[in-house]
Amino acid sequence: MIYLHHVLNHLRKDLRLEWRSRDSINGMLFFSLLIVVVFSLAFDPTGYPTTARQISGGVLWVAVLFASVTALNQSWTREQRNQVLDAQRMAPSPASALFLGKALANMVFVSVVELVLAPIFIVFFNLHPLGSTWLLALVVPLGTWALVLNGTFFAALGLRARNRELLLPLILFPIAIPALLAMIQSTTGILTGDDMLNPDLWIRMLTGYDIIFTIVCLLLFETVLHAE
Amino acid sequence: MQTAPHLSGSLQPAAELQSVSRIYGTFAALRNVSTTFAAGSCTVILGENGAGKSTLLRILAGLITPTRGTLTVLAGSPHQHRGRIAYMSHAPMLYDELTAMENLTYFASLHLDSTCPCVSSPEMALRAVGLDPHLTRTVGQYSQGMRQRASLARVLLTSPELLLLDEPFSNLDVLSAQHMVELLADFRTWPVAPLNGIPRARTIILTTHQAHLAESLADLTLTMRNGEIVARTPRTPEASL
Numbered sequence: 117m118i119y120l121h122h123v124l125n126h127l128r129k130d131l132r133l134e135w136r137s138r139d140s141i142n143g144m145l146f147f148s149l150l151i152v153v154v155f156s157l158a159f160d161p162t163g164y165p166t167t168a169r170q171i172s173g174g175v176l177w178v179a180v181l182f183a184s185v186t187a188l189n190q191s192w193t194r195e196q197r198n199q200v201l202d203a204q205r206m207a208p209s210p211a212s213a214l215f216l217g218k219a220l221a222n223m224v225f226v227s228v229v230e231l232v233l234a235p236i237f238i239v240f241f242n243l244h245p246l247g248s249t250w251l252l253a254l255v256v257p258l259g260t261w262a263l264v265l266n267g268t269f270f271a272a273l274g275l276r277a278r279n280r281e282l283l284l285p286l287i288l289f290p291i292a293i294p295a296l297l298a299m300i301q302s303t304t305g306i307l308t309g310d311d312m313l314n315p316d317l318w319i320r321m322l323t324g325y326d327i328i329f330t331i332v333c334l335l336l337f338e339t340v341l342h343a344e
Numbered sequence: 345m346q347t348a349p350h351l352s353g354s355l356q357p358a359a360e361l362q363s364v365s366r367i368y369g370t371f372a373a374l375r376n377v378s379t380t381f382a383a384g385s386c387t388v389i390l391g392e393n394g395a396g397k398s399t400l401l402r403i404l405a406g407l408i409t410p411t412r413g414t415l416t417v418l419a420g421s422p423h424q425h426r427g428r429i430a431y432m433s434h435a436p437m438l439y440d441e442l443t444a445m446e447n448l449t450y451f452a453s454l455h456l457d458s459t460c461p462c463v464s465s466p467e468m469a470l471r472a473v474g475l476d477p478h479l480t481r482t483v484g485q486y487s488q489g490m491r492q493r494a495s496l497a498r499v500l501l502t503s504p505e506l507l508l509l510d511e512p513f514s515n516l517d518v519l520s521a522q523h524m525v526e527l528l529a530d531f532r533t534w535p536v537a538p539l540n541g542i543p544r545a546r547t548i549i550l551t552t553h554q555a556h557l558a559e560s561l562a563d564l565t566l567t568m569r570n571g572e573i574v575a576r577t578p579r580t581p582e583a584s585l
Contacts (some may be wrong), residue, residue: 118456125453129439136441136482199435202407203498207454208427342423344408 122209126217133194134225140187144229148183149236151175156240165242166308172241173303177296179233181263184226185285188267191222192275201275204341211338215268219333222264223257230256246309251319255302258322262295262329269333272340298322355383356419358506358547359404364413365571366399373399375571376413384545386532388558391568397551398433400568401508404549405431418506427455430504432512436495440484444470444494445477448501455502469497472527474520488515496524505536509550513557521557528561 134140155175161168195201204214237243245252267288274283298318305313359381366374374396381387381404389397402408403415406422406429418425438447448466470477473493483494492515499507509528513521528548536544552558555565567575 121456122454125450129442129450132446133439133441194439194441198440199433199437200439202405202431202433203437203451204454205407206405206426206429206431207451209454209456 119210119213122213123217123220125209126214127220130191130218130221131224134221140190140222140225141228143186143190144183144225145232147186148179148229148233151179151182152233152237152240155179161241165244168241169243169246169308170304172237172243172307173300175241176233176237176303177259177299179237180226180230180260181289181292181296183229184222184263184267185288187225188222188264188271188288189281189284191218191268192271196275201341211341212334214341215272215333215337219265219268222268223260226260226264227257230260243307245307247306247315249306251306251315252303254319255299255306255315255322258319258326259295259299259303261326262299262322263292265326265329265333266291266295269337269340272337273343276343295322295325298325355543355545357381357416358383358385358418358545359549360414360416361400361403361410362414364403364410364415366396366403366408367411372571374403374410377571377573378413379566379573379576381547381549382563383547384532385563386528386548386550386558386561387564387566388555388562389549389551389566389568390553390555391551395568396571397568398510399571401431401433401510401549401551404506405429405508407431425505427502428505429508430499430502430506431508431510432495432499433510434514436483436491436498438483438491438494438498441482443480443482444475444486444497445479447483447494448498451498452501464501464503466497466501469501470494472500473497474523489517489520492516493520493524496527500527500531503534503536505544505546507531507546507548507550509548511551511553513552513554521554525557525561 152175159167159171195204267284270287270291271284274280274287277283298321301313302315302318302322305315305318357380362378364374364377365372377400389400391397399408403410404417404422406417418428422429442450445466448469452466467477473496475490475493475497483491486494492512496512512524516524532546532548534546536546538544548561550558563579565577566573
């Protein structure tokens with residue numbers, strides 16, 4: 117119960133910091149919108165609705181992935197400013213609670229961006245899902261969690277590196293490939309209604325990925341936080 | 345008003361370093377330092393920039409590990425006693441976007457399940473350092489002196505057994521610095537309950553360039569140069585008077 121209290125304290129603090137600065141959400145929002153607009157111009161989705169359905173899953177998740185990297189890099193920069201991270205390292209609260217609070221805060225930020233992005237994406241790509249739309253309610257949070265969890269962890273890992281802005285995508289993208297594949301395939305399956313793509317299987321795989329990486333990140337975070 | 349020093353003989357040392365070195369590449373920030381900080385004492389560390397004062401404090405805080413040597417803090421490693429050690433650095437270690445009260449409330453919450461039931465109220469800590477707890481300005485809008493005082497409130501808030509202060513008087517005007525000295529002298533008299541039947545006392549280790557300010561506090565003055573302790577000056581009877 118005390119652990120949960122610590123997680124909520126960190127989450128509340130991060131939400132308050134973002135509310136005051138709006139650094140992460142504004143950057144992510146403009147970046148993801150730009151990606152969607154550029155892709156819609158490149159592929160002319162209104163002229164080819166079938167093609168639009170086939171590529172939209174990939175475009176959506178690539179937009180979210182690229183945009184979230186900008187926010188994930190910033191989430192730890194706040195802790196480094198004024199050496200607040202040292203105060204965190206000396207606090208008796210569990211390090212994993214700090215990580216979980218920050219990952220949840222990032223999840224909220226990316227989800228807000230997805231909520232704004234979704235209707236614009238539907239309009240630009242002229243989408244009418246042919247499969248079970250309700251499955252998107254599973255794919256989107258599971259996929260977002262996979263991205264923010266690993267992103268938050270690897271952003272912390274690269275904190276002391278000189279080129280940390282470059283380091284995060286270099287580590288995150290290869291690690292996120294299985295999750296990204298599952299997210300894209302299941303989303304495309306839902307949008308096209310193509311049973312061959314088997315969205316259920318991909319969703320199960322994404323769930324497994326999330327469980328494994330959540331446990332690993334929570335176990336390893338203390339080592340990452342205190343690394344010199 | 346310094347009651348703690350005479351207790352120090354019956355207590356375990358607050359910190360002990362044996363042949364401690366910290367090396368960065370080819371540069372030795374700390375060379376073979378051996379010293380003991382008695383519990384209940386106040387040690388003032390003097391030295392030029394780059395003498396190794398901050399490195400020594402960061403090692404005691406557990407923020408960096410020694411490359412060589414043995415370190416004991418509160419009869420264990422610094423990591424074992426996180427709630428009992430507080431460290432104030434050059435930077436305020438506070439969030440710029442939050443008010444001082446929000447910052448302190450947040451940091452107090454991190455000590456919830458600490459073995460030390462000694463977290464005081466953020467409001468009291470801010471009043472003690474002469475800041476208005478109801479100030480709506482965020483820390484980012486504070487002057488350097490106010491940030492310094494808010495930072496001191498953050499470390500006093502947890503009522504630590506070992507207080508590590510890295511140049512606490514920098515950026516402060518004479519009156520504020522004097523007030524801080526009085527506050528630190530008072531801090532040493534704050535009662536601290538025995539832990540598992542073992543008596544404890546509050547220890548202060550601070551670095552400064554303004555030796556005259558800390559003179560009245562110091563039981564021991566260490567002078568550092570090039571990562572080594574080059575002089576140890578115990579408190580003289582005249583200074584105690």
